[in-house]
Every structure is written in structure tokens, then in C-alpha cells.
Amino acid sequence: SQQGEEDPQALSIQEGENATMNCSYKTSINNLQWYRQNSGRGLVHLILIRSNEREKHSGRLRVTLDTSKKSSSLLITASRAADTASYFCATERDSNYQLIWGAGTKLIIKP
Amino acid sequence: DAGVIQSPRHEVTEMGQEVTLRCKPISGHNSLFWYRQTMMRGLELLIYFNNNVPIDDSGMPEDRFSAKMPNASFSTLKIQPSEPRDSAVYFCASSFSMGAGTEAFFGQGTRLTVV
Numbered sequence: 711s712q713q714g715e716e717d718p719q720a721l722s723i724q725e726g727e728n729a730t731m732n733c734s735y736k737t738s739i740n741n742l743q744w745y746r747q748n749s750g751r752g753l754v755h756l757i758l759i760r761s762n763e764r765e766k767h768s769g770r771l772r773v774t775l776d777t778s779k780k781s782s783s784l785l786i787t788a789s790r791a792a793d794t795a796s797y798f799c800a801t802e803r804d805s806n807y808q809l810i811w812g813a814g815t816k817l818i819i820k821p
Numbered sequence: 822d823a824g825v826i827q828s829p830r831h832e833v834t835e836m837g838q839e840v841t842l843r844c845k846p847i848s849g850h851n852s853l854f855w856y857r858q859t860m861m862r863g864l865e866l867l868i869y870f871n872n873n874v875p876i877d878d879s880g881m882p883e884d885r886f887s888a889k890m891p892n893a894s895f896s897t898l899k900i901q902p903s904e905p906r907d908s909a910v911y912f913c914a915s916s917f918s919m920g921a922g923t924e925a926f927f928g929q930g931t932r933l934t935v936v
Binding site for chain 1: 825854863864866869877912914922923924925926927928929930
């Protein structure tokens with residue numbers, strides 16, 4: 711079953727612009743993770759934010775988490791053509807160790 | 822470590838045939854997941870093993886699907902008999918589950934086409 715819902719479903723921007731993707735979920739969580747999937751490849755972990763954290767940075771990535779709204783956002787600054795991929799959020803619930811996945815946002819960076 | 826290794830990368834088979842997908846998780850990881858990804862349904866968890874024991878197989882579509890993990894370094898997903906609607910990319914992922922914060926490492930996937 712899918713808990714996370716990303717929006718938008720697809721996003722196309724110019725290289726150098728910032729890209730923002732959102733994820734909403736339904737139940738309480740231990741943490742929320744973002745993954746990237748390049749075409750024809752497996753998913754790659756980008757960043758994890760715990761339920762007691764509000765913001766986290768990793769290089770050009772910035773993730774926020776609002777547990778009151780059950781939502782998260784992923785910001786990619788100064789986008790590059792290589793950022794073209796699908797981005798998925800996944801939530802880990804209490805004592806479960808399983809990840810519940812959203813449907814993904816397809817990001818296209820135009821050179 | 823070479824990461825999660827799946828084989829084969831591509832499989833084309835005829836309807837009714839048996840298909841076996843294989844996965845070697847990262848050494849030391851104690852959890853293993855089989856996922857199926859299609860355009861229509863997205864990423865679906867089929868089955869989850871912890872310490873080689875199936876914990877949740879509620880995502881397995883029907884009795885035609887079975888999965889085993891005979892030891893910590895090998896798992897198989899079998900479809901018998903296969904049907905065209907089983908065509909999808911099947912991913913294996915592994916993780917080290919020790920408290921919260923379980924990053925999953927994915928293999929490259931097996932693209933299955935049933936004709």
C-alpha cells in the first residue's frame with residue numbers, strides 16, 4: 711500500500727533553477743526518506759529525516775518535515791541535467807522497519 | 822561491497838513458464854525486500870524478510886508467487902506459472918535494521934517480460 715503521495719507528479723525546469731517536490735503521508739512515522747531513481751536503474755537513498763527533526767541539508771539537497779501537517783518537501787538547488795530522475799519519498803513507521811512508498815515525482819532538467 | 826546483486830537483469834519468457842529471480846543482499850544486512858515496479862501501480866512491496874524469516878508477505882499477488890531466503894546471502898522470487906500481467910521490473914533491496922532509520926539499498930532490478 712502507498713502512504714506517501716508526491717506532488718507534482720512531473721516537474722520540468724531549466725538547468726540552474728531550484729526544484730521543489732512535496733510528499734504527504736497519513737500515519738505517524740519514525741522517519742521519512744527520499745530516494746532517486748534514474749531511468750532503468752534501482753533506487754538510491756538521498757537523505758533521511760527523523761520525526762523529531764524539522765530540516766536537514768545534504769549538499770544541494772534540503773529536506774523539511776512538518777509532522778503536524780504530515781508532509782515533507784525536497785528542495786534541489788541549482789539543478790543540473792544529471793538531476794533528471796524520479797524522486798520518491800518513503801516513510802518508516804513505528805517499530806516496523808518497512809518503508810511505505812509514494813508514487814514519485816518525475817523531474818526533468820532542461821539544459 | 823558490490824552492493825545488492827540481482828540476476829538476471831532481463832528475462833523474457835513465455836506465458837506459463839516458471840521464472841526465478843535471484844538476489845544477493847549486501848553482506849551483514851539482516852533485512853531483505855522484494856519489490857515490483859510498474860507504470861500503473863508504482864513500487865509495490867511483495868515480501869519482507871528479517872534474519873531470513875518472512876515477516877510480511879501480504880504483498881505477494883497470489884499463490885503463483887513464492888519467495889525463499891535459505892541463508893543470509895541469497896534469496897529467490899519464483900513465479901509459476903507466469904502470466905503477461907506479471908511483466909514488470911522486480912527489485913530486491915536490503916538493509917540493516919537496528920532501530921529506526923533503515924536506509925534501503927536497491928539492486929539494479931530484473932526486467933521481466935512475459936509474452
